[in-house]
Amino acid sequence: MPELPEVETVRKGLETWVTGRRIALVEVRHPRAIRRHLPGAAHFAALLAGRTITAARRRGKYLWLPLDSGDAVIGHLGMSGQLLVQPADAPEETHLRVRFTFDDDGPELRFVDQRTFGGLAVSAGGAELPSEIAHIARDPMDPLFSDTGFTAALRRRRTEVKRALLDQTLISGVGNIYADEALWRSRLHGARPTDALTRPAADRLLGHVRDVLTEALGQGGTSFDALYVNVNGESGYFDRSLDVYGREGLPCHRCGAPIRREAFMNRSSFSCPRCQPRPRTAVRV
């Protein structure tokens, strides 16, 4: 679900609404939501009670809330997770998994997740960068992201370019929507072998990835339905700007050819059959 623009939208909301606040009580309503916190729910809650949240940070699609104890709450939204700031008397969401109350009697923080692919955990000493997410690459909006490092690593891979864009250890924050959008802008089919990309082609691709993420962020992300919302429950509207994702059969915004849909990793890839011809040779090992 949420890719970088959606997660960053949530991060900003957390920064506004929960930083500087002291946690009173944490209630775990579904154990699977904290399955990555191996010591379990009681331990999770005990580490958080009385702690103050000092910031809201993000690495790729992961979020973390540093605490005054030096620990951090790590969060990932998975496919259907939400972090919502809600008045204490707001009715419980159907898929409410974890609830945080604060000692200022202000609004609660709620982790809601229909499918529970996402989850929360406490990272011991993880305030700066939790070790659990140290394997995630920087994202292309990160000032320390290395463009040349990325393009060189990309061209060293022996895989297909869309797979590479989705590999969070190579570049983070990109998911199925923005990978397809960036590939369309680059006129590249996702099955193109990475090691056959020229240096300029790789540079252009990165530029389009960065552009589409920036534009989507400016519109609060992409929301097809109420599952993808900011901490106040509001939807982004980048879906109106999509060129290929979800547009099977509709005319390409560049050449008019009907957009094609192909199966990809138990999901779909969308592309223009004319602007993005399938490579003649598959990736060979």
Add this chain to the structure above:
DNA sequence: AACGTAACCTGAACGC
């Protein structure tokens, strides 16, 4: 070691 796939879940939309 690097790469590709199956599995983890729930619910909405669709076809019969």
Add this chain to the structure above:
DNA sequence: TGCGTTCAGGTTACGT
């Protein structure tokens, strides 16, 4: 109306 199938914005564990 109801039942079965398909699909969904992600990541990980486990094969090869």
